[in-house]
Amino acid sequence: MKVWMYPLLIVIGAASYGILSTIIKLAITDGFTASEAVTSQYYTGFLLALLIYVIVHRGVPKFKGSFPVMMAGLFTAITGTVYGKSVEYMPASLAVVLLFQFTWIGMLYECVATRRLPKKSEVVSLLFLFGGTILAAGLIDADISGIPWQGWAWGIAAAFSFAAFVMANQKPVAGMSVVTRLLLMSFYASIVITFLQSPEIVWNGKLGEGLWWYGLILGVFGIVLPIFLFSVGVPKVGAGISSILSAVELPVAIMASMLLLGEHLTGLQFVGIFLVLFGMTLPAMLNRFAWKTKQRLRKDKS
Template identity: 50%
Template sequence: MYLYPLLIVIAASSYGIVSTIIKLAMQSGFSVSQAVTSQFFFGFCIAICIFIFTNRTKLSFNGVKTLIFAGVFTGLTNIFYGLSLNYLPASLAVVLLFQFTWIGMLISCITKRKFPSRIELISLIILVAGTIPAAGLIHVDLSQLPFQGWLWGLAAALCYSLFLFVNGRATTNMNTSNRLVMVSFFALMMAVFFQSPEVIWNGTLFSEGLWIYGLALGLFGLIIPVYLFTIAVPKVGLSMSSILGATELPIAVMVSVILLNENITSLQMGGIVIIILGMSLPTILNRNMLSITKKSTTLGTK
C-alpha cells in the first residue's frame, strides 16, 4: 500500500537536490546551460547502462509518441528551472517550481472531468500555506527581482506537471528501463538544440571538471526521478503524486543548508513541518477511513 507513494517521495526528494548542485556548478565557473547539458548527457549514458545490464529484450518503440512528450517535458523542466536560477535566488526558484502541486491537480481535474476530493483540497491548502515560510521568503523584498525569472520558474512548474501527467500514462509492451532510455534520449535532444552541446566535445565536460556535476545531476535530476515516477505515478495517480511530490521543497532547503552553508530559521523549519503534514494528510486519512470501513464490514458480517 505504501510502496508506490514512497517511490514518489524518493523521486521528488531526488529532484530537490538539483538546484543546489546547479548552484555549486555555477560557483565553480560553469553556466547553467553547461550544467544542464552535462546532466542530460550523463543521464542518457546511465540509462543506456541500466538498459544493457537489466534488459534482455530489444529496444522497443511501442508508445514512442508518449515518451517523446515525456522526454521533451523533462528537458524543458530542467532548462526553464535553470533559467530561473539565473535571475532568482535558489529558494524562490524552488518555490515557483513547487507550484506544480496545484497545477498537477488542476490538470488531473480537467482530464478526469471531476473535482479533487475534500482531503486533497485540504492537503493542497496546507502545502501552499507552508511554502512561503519554508523557503524563507517572509520579510524579503521581491519587487526588484527580474520578471523573466518568475516566468521561467512558472514555466518549469507547468512542464513538470505535464511530465508527471504524461508519465502516468501506461505504455504497453515497454518495461521501465526501455522507457528510461527513450525519455532520457529525447531530453538530451532538448539540450542539444537549446543548451550548450559543445561542452561534450570541446573538452569542458571532462578536462575542466564539469563531469562531476553532470554525473550528480544526471543521477538525481533525471535517472532516479524518471525511473521511479515511471513506476509509481500510474499506480498513485496525478493528484496524489503532485501532493507527495511536495517533499521536494523541504529537501531542497535542507540540502542547500548542508552544501551551500545557507542559514535556516525556526520559521523555515515550521514551514517544512507544515509541508510534511500536508503531504502526509491524505495517506493518514485514507488509511483511517479504510480501517473504519473494514471494521464496519466485519461488524456487518457478524
C-alpha cells in the same frame, strides 16, 4: 510489490529532484553556466540510462516511438531548461518554491483529464502545502523586490512543465519495461536539450575542466533516479496524489541549500517544512481513517 511501496518511490524520486538547484548553483560558482550544467545533466543521464539498458537487456536498444514516452521526455527537457533559467535570476530556495507550484497544477491537470472535482482531502492537503511553502522558503521576511520578472516567469513555466511530466508518466506503455522507458525518455530529452542548451560542452573541453562531475551528480539525481522511480510509481498512484507526494522536493531543496550553500534556516522555515511534510501525508492519513471507519460500521451492522 506492496501497495505502500509505490508512494515511497514517488517520494524518493521527488527528493532526488530537490538537490538539483543547489548543484547547479555550485556549478555556477565554479565558473560554469546553468545551461552547461543542465546540458551535462541530460547527456550524462542518457549515457547512464544506456549503460543500465545494456547491462539489464544485454543487447542494442531499438529506439521505437511511443507518444506518452516522447511527451514525458519533452517535458523533462523543458523543465530542466526553464528551471535552470530561473536559478540564474533568483536564489535556489525561491526557484524551487516556484517549481513547487506543480502540486496544485498537477492536481488541476488530473481533475480536467478525469473530469472530476478535487477531493476534500486533496484540497486540505494543498492548503497545508501552500502555507508551508511560504514559510519554508522564508518569503515572509525576505526582500524579493529586486528579482527580475524573467525569474518569476521561468519558475512558473518550470512548474507547469513538471506537472505535465508527471501527467505524461501516468500512463504505462504496454510491452515496454521501465528500463526501456528510462532509456527512451532520456534519449528524447537529450535531443531536445541539444537544441535548447549548450551541446558545445562535448567538444569545447568544459567536461574535462570539472563539468563532468556535476553532470554525473545531476544525471543520477535529475534523470536516472526520478524517471525510473516515477515510471514505476506514478501509474499506480495517479498524477494527482503523485504531485502531492512530490512536495518532499521542497524541504530537501531547502536543506540542501542550507548544508551546501550556507543559506540560513530560520524557525519559521522549520515550521514550514513540517507543514509541507504534514500536508504531503494528509491524504493517506485521511483515507486510512475513512477505511477504518467503514470497517467499524460494517462490524457494527453485522
